[in-house]
Amino acid sequence: MKRRCEESVPLLGPWIDGELADEDRAWLEEHVRECAACATRRLLLEATRDAVRETVTARAASADLSRVADAVLARVKEDRPPANVVRLQVWGTEMWRAHRGAISAAAGLAAAACVAALALLVPLRGEPSRPTLLADARPLTTLEQIDFENHEGAVLQSGDTTVIWIDDDTPAVPQ
Numbered sequence: 001m002k003r004r005c006e007e008s009v010p011l012l013g014p015w016i017d018g019e020l021a022d023e024d025r026a027w028l029e030e031h032v033r034e035c036a037a038c039a040t041r042r043l044l045l046e047a048t049r050d051a052v053r054e055t056v057t058a059r060a061a062s063a064d065l066s067r068v069a070d071a072v073l074a075r076v077k078e079d080r081p082p083a084n085v086v087r088l089q090v091w092g093t094e095m096w097r098a099h100r101g102a103i104s105a106a107a108g109l110a111a112a113a114c115v116a117a118l119a120l121l122v123p124l125r126g127e128p129s130r131p132t133l134l135a136d137a138r139p140l141t142t143l144e145q146i147d148f149e150n151h152e153g154a155v156l157q158s159g160d161t162t163v164i165w166i167d168d169d170t171p172a173v174p175q
Contacts, residue, residue, distance in 0.1 A: 012042050
């Protein structure tokens with residue numbers, strides 16, 4: 001069974017460049033002899049290669065490269081250190097490559113320490129606390145019922161804390 005065109009098209013470029021293995025080259029040559037579409041694709045790729053080669057050769061022949069050597073030498077002779085950012089990037093890359101195991105282990109230990117500290121410092125939540133009710137008030141607590149004109153209410157005094165409660169559900173009495 002012969003390979004299909006979908007399998008041969010990606011191999012046409014390496015075949016034209018002479019970089020295809022002998023086994024693949026043999027079946028691809030046979031397929032291209034029998035398949036007109038792949039033969040056309042091969043011719044198109046060869047024409048494109050030749051056109052690019054001619055264009056690059058023509059531009060290279062007309063390029064003025066006389067000042068390139070002077071520019072390179074001037075740049076090499078400059079005795080200035082690289083920018084601090086470049087130095088930092090190089091240093092960081094070299095340090096990471098040389099010590100990535102130790103850095104990863106230290107980061108893991110730091111993360112574990114943070115989780116442990118968080119677990120120790122945050123109290124465990126047991127049963128949800130219920131709000132303090134008037135019935136739970138301490139004996140030193142005073143409770144007075146007060147009539148606020150159209151509403152009933154109460155004042156709860158417990159130590160330094162004072163709570164004023166007004167009942168809005170009582171309908172207002174017209175006067």
